[in-house]
Amino acid sequence: MTQTSAPRTARARARDELTREIKDVARRQLAEQGSAALSLRAVARELGMVSSAVYRYFPSRDELLTALIVDAYQAIADAAEGAESRVRRGDLVGRWLAIVRAMRGWAMEHPHEYALIFGTPVPGYAAPADTVSPAARIPLLLLRLCIDAAEAGRVPTTNHRPMPRPVRADLKALREALAPTVSEHQLAVVLMGWAQLVGSISFELFGHLHNTVHDYESYFDYQMRGVAKQLGLG
């Protein structure tokens, strides 16, 4: 019953290792040609095994894809958290910029994996429960940032527009579940900031700014500084 990192039996060790190898090869193929081109048979071929053997480790192609999705969520969240942690906690704008730049950087380095988690959901595929907690890491990171901002006395600059009742109700429930100390307005602003962040990266990555903007990085920075201002970070 020892849950140590070293698996008990040689069989179990081999199984873990092979599972990891399959994921690694799959991730490489995914990175090179995109999710649609990810083929279980091709993975098996590259590993020198037969396709049916892979099914001992992943019951279906979708299952393998889900494992990669979870990994991708973790990887981009690691990048964001890592970058943010290296900034002085009092520097709110710096923390925000660290997060968004890390996300954009990761997305540029792993476009297909980014597309896997923030692009069109794969057809007829419903995200399993395993994905929701990794997916929430960055939003929660942003929320903590805004809580710190609130504690420092900073509030969103957007003039307080009247909020429709159903929106207020949704945000109230969310607030009570996640962060009782922030206001509905702050939550609304952070949610919009999150959408704007992901939308911005996707826009660039999916080519919607082609022939429109050329210095993407400057434009992204400019845009994200604007969002930081909206968030009331500085």
Place this chain on the structure above:
Amino acid sequence: MTQTSAPRTARARARDELTREIKDVARRQLAEQGSAALSLRAVARELGMVSSAVYRYFPSRDELLTALIVDAYQAIADAAEGAESRVRRGDLVGRWLAIVRAMRGWAMEHPHEYALIFGTPVPGYAAPADTVSPAARIPLLLLRLCIDAAEAGRVPTTNHRPMPRPVRADLKALREALAPTVSEHQLAVVLMGWAQLVGSISFELFGHLHNTVHDYESYFDYQMRGVAKQLGLG
């Protein structure tokens, strides 16, 4: 050499009709199961022909998909333009809301077609030139709206942040090519508004607001009114 709407020969007429039928069936299959499930063979089967015959009309599956993409761009632009045209031209916020609501409505009715044009680009697929002009229709519509706003003396509410030199250069080139009368700042704001609009619809459609927001329509309206304010529409 008569370029009339009625095709010359019976053969040409049959060809046009069949081309249209193929697109219709393909669009239906696309709407039902998404782009990945679009199969030339299935389309052929439904039309009572053999798969190779379809290749007389579309040289490849990608070519058929491109035709559907162009149609989708035109359809959503038609919806947006139609809705906007029914609003009094002096009502700037009304025109903006008409456009964004029409876009969202069309997206909800045709999620897979929306995903085709605003989601992850299909793997290894470079948008052909035929798509760029239909794709630009809505951005240009928004630009005209902002020009009207400028003529009415309305300017973006965002306090004029310093704009990095490369961003200003990009926007200057864009401005001179499209709308010499607007300022770089207005252009920047309309570009961000466009990104926020598409990002917002995609976020909802791709399920990123699951368990977060429940009354999507109210939230969307609330958010888009905020963007209207940023755009300086009212």
Place this chain on the structure above:
DNA sequence: CGGCTGTCAAGAGCAGTGCTCTCGTCTGGT
């Protein structure tokens, strides 16, 4: 230590895909 049980890789096979090539047929313009 021996046998039983469950895991494993391998192979064959099914149904489906995009796409190509060939082969008759029929049509439209000369």
Place this chain on the structure above:
DNA sequence: ACCAGACGAGAGCACTGCTCTTGACAGCCG
């Protein structure tokens, strides 16, 4: 009336995800 070109049908190739069966091996219990 003829003939090039368009057309539909069919066979076939290489590929996919996935299932089932078969035989070999490892790990556990008596």
